[in-house]
Amino acid sequence: MSREEILSQVLEMVAMSYKKDVSELSETTSFKTDLNGASVQMVALVSEIENELDVALMLADASACETIADLVTLIEEEM
Amino acid sequence: MSVIDRIFEKAKTNPQRVAFPEALNEKMMQAAYEAGSEGCIIPILVGNEDEIKKAISERGYKEDVFRIVDVNNEDYKVSLIEKYTALPETRLKEKALRRRMEDKLQYAMVMQAVDEADVTFAGIDYTTEDVLLAGQMIIGMKEGLATISSIGLCDIPGYEGSEGSLLAIGDSAVCTNPNSEQLASIAIAACDTVKSLLDWEPRCACVSYSTLGSGQGELIDKVTEAVRIANELRPDLAIDGEFQLDAAINPAVAEKKVKRESKVAGKANVVIWPDLNVGNVAVKLIQQFGHADAYGPMLQGFRKVVCDCSRSAPVSELKGNIIISAVRAAGEKCR
Numbered sequence: 001m002s003r004e005e006i007l008s009q010v011l012e013m014v015a016m017s018y019k020k021d022v023s024e025l026s027e028t029t030s031f032k033t034d035l036n037g038a039s040v041q042m043v044a045l046v047s048e049i050e051n052e053l054d055v056a057l058m059l060a061d062a063s064a065c066e067t068i069a070d071l072v073t074l075i076e077e078e079m
Numbered sequence: 080m081s082v083i084d085r086i087f088e089k090a091k092t093n094p095q096r097v098a099f100p101e102a103l104n105e106k107m108m109q110a111a112y113e114a115g116s117e118g119c120i121i122p123i124l125v126g127n128e129d130e131i132k133k134a135i136s137e138r139g140y141k142e143d144v145f146r147i148v149d150v151n152n153e154d155y156k157v158s159l160i161e162k163y164t165a166l167p168e169t170r171l172k173e174k175a176l177r178r179r180m181e182d183k184l185q186y187a188m189v190m191q192a193v194d195e196a197d198v199t200f201a202g203i204d205y206t207t208e209d210v211l212l213a214g215q216m217i218i219g220m221k222e223g224l225a226t227i228s229s230i231g232l233c234d235i236p237g238y239e240g241s242e243g244s245l246l247a248i249g250d251s252a253v254c255t256n257p258n259s260e261q262l263a264s265i266a267i268a269a270c271d272t273v274k275s276l277l278d279w280e281p282r283c284a285c286v287s288y289s290t291l292g293s294g295q296g297e298l299i300d301k302v303t304e305a306v307r308i309a310n311e312l313r314p315d316l317a318i319d320g321e322f323q324l325d326a327a328i329n330p331a332v333a334e335k336k337v338k339r340e341s342k343v344a345g346k347a348n349v350v351i352w353p354d355l356n357v358g359n360v361a362v363k364l365i366q367q368f369g370h371a372d373a374y375g376p377m378l379q380g381f382r383k384v385v386c387d388c389s390r391s392a393p394v395s396e397l398k399g400n401i402i403i404s405a406v407r408a409a410g411e412k413c414r
Contacts, residue, residue, distance in 0.1 A: 038225060043215050047170035056178050059212040 001053075001079070007072050009052065014068060017045040027069035039063065055079050082234050082245055083374065083399055086276070086406050090119035095405040096146075098196035100183035101204045102126045103134055110397035115144040120405045123148055123196055125187045150186055159186075162193035168219055168382075179216065184209060188217035191383055197408040200401050202387035210387040211253070211378070218381045221268070223312060226261040229253045230269045230349070231375035232276075232403075233365050240328050241282065241346040247273045248350045248365075251358035252376035262305035263312065266351045268379035270316045273349055275410025276377075276403065284327035284347035285309075285320030286357075290336045293323075302353050319343035324350065374403060384408040 007027060015022040018035045031037055046062045049055065055078045065071040080088075097114075101107045102124035111122035124131050128149035135142050148155065160173055160180070171179065179185045184205055190196045199218075202210050211227055220227065230249030238244050249269045254261055262285065270281035287302040288294055302321040309318040319341050325332040326344055333345025352358035365371045377400075378385050386404035388397055 039215060040220050044170055050175035051172040059216055
């Protein structure tokens with residue numbers, strides 16, 4: 001799967017988990033400053049990624065990602 | 080009878096099933112065995128059946144004290160996965176769940192989530208972070224709460240508070256710098272924890288360096304806002320503040336400083352610190368100068384009781400915390 005394909009799916013999943021419109025999101029969106037999410041939303045996101053992209057992620061690693069681009073890179077590394 | 084003895088007696092009246100994913104650890108197995116053979120809990124050892132049976136025999140324990148769950152039993156694993164993925168709050172699907180269940184801690188939590196166990200107890204080999212993260216992934220957080228946190232129960236010689244020498248305090252261990260919403264969650268969860276563990280009617284004070292506006296500033300605003308949120312979310316609970324510590328627990332001081340009706344001022348049995356700096360320093364003060372026994376930290380905020388222990392904990396401390404978590408689980412079922 002290419003990075004673009006992963007990004008496109010991750011953007012959809014972030015939008016769903018954080019209840020945002022996908023058009024508001026991009027690679028540079030910051031989890032902390034832009035999404036202001038709680039850990040419960042990150043749990044939902046990691047679960048979705050594991051289900052849909054068939055990859056195992058550590059919640060701690062995902063939570064350490066600053067931006068959506070960082071998360072996509074982490075997924076690429078784990079695939 | 081000390082508070083811990085009372086809790087042990089309470090545990091015996093309704094023993095709960097406690098899953099131990101670190102079953103082979105010598106200290107953990109001994110604590111599970113002692114708690115099980117005294118009738119306080121039903122210990123479930125989770126791991127490789129042959130290895131567990133060998134260790135039980137080598138250590139001279141009676142096997143019938145334990146239930147053993149073999150993580151290699153495919154039929155049982157499939158039944159757990161089916162039940163877990165059918166839960167309404169579940170997010171993980173079969174393949175992802177199966178991968179996570181390779182880890183014994185998460186396997187035990189799946190058992191707990193589907194009511195095959197009442198408590199998961201770990202932390203002697205796993206880190207606190209492992210337990211907290213697995214708890215969030217597999218058990219999930221209690222509806223309406225914004226954070227995982229913890230409380231401790233202090234037995235303070237010479238202290239004559241509204242529950243005798245006992246005082247529940249939180250959070251001194253988990254949530255570092257809670258915002259108002261999180262602070263409200265800590266207070267709410269703490270009330271529920273003391274209710275389920277000790278049958279107390281909680282009177283919860285959110286403390287600060289100010290009593291009802293005697294000081295001003297953002298540190299105080301955070302606490303007053305937390306009290307407002309907590310009261311809005313759970314009007315059934317007595318949560319009040321902001322109070323200084325003395326106004327919270329000392330009736331004479333409360334009479335002077337709190338010039339309005341309060342179910343809590345002067346007689347709080349639960350004290351909530353504004354952040355972890357205060358919480359950690361406070362618990363050390365209580366221990367060092369008050370010579371108190373402090374039980375916990377008891378994790379709270381999960382849908383079901385998850386318990387972490389110190390990796391250096393001696394067997395007696397492990398046993399105490401195992402039994403405390405079992406009594407909490409029994410209490411939560413009654414609520």
